[in-house]
Amino acid sequence: SQQGEEDPQALSIQEGENATMNCSYKTSINNLQWYRQNSGRGLVHLILIRSNEREKHSGRLRVTLDTSKKSSSLLITASRAADTASYFCALQSVGSGNTGKLIFGQGTTLQVKP
């Protein structure tokens, strides 16, 4: 399967702690994107990392990509209750060309306790 696989499926932490979510995949990719979804809502784009990049930062978010291990991680530092949501990795495979098609993982549900 080309599908991204996320780990853990669920994560519960205290406010102020860091949260790390991992995504593994099996195909060659052009880029990998991370999204957040609040319950019953649409997806919000967080960050995109290209296959030739190893790390990107955006505010309290840090994403790493290891193409040799076919894995990515999303780190949220100093978490807040408002970070409670589901987080998805989505990859654009080399085989998808320029179609923009995304392959999604099943997501990690993060709960941040105040």
Add this chain to the structure above:
Amino acid sequence: DGGITQSPKYLFRKEGQNVTLSCEQNLNHDAMYWYRQDPGQGLRLIYYSQIVNDFQKGDIAEGYSVSREKKESFPLTVTSAQKNPTAFYLCASRSGNGDTIYFGEGSWLTVV
């Protein structure tokens, strides 16, 4: 405001009935997509369109149909041939030169 508008937010379908979900974007994006999300799951691609008057099947196109008569609009019809249509449907779009995919707020479809 620029964005992707999906309507209705909630829709109920009777057995044997076709229903159409609307997706409109004012981002001037070339490509548009429809995804389906089942509870606790990731998204799966139903159909996509990279240009007006052209669209392609995704991974789970059976029981669905689309049209792309205008750049800003990409409606999805859930036909009676779709045996398990209860799900959350998400529309997305992308500019021609970009990699980032932007999503609408989604539509809930329930069979009654």
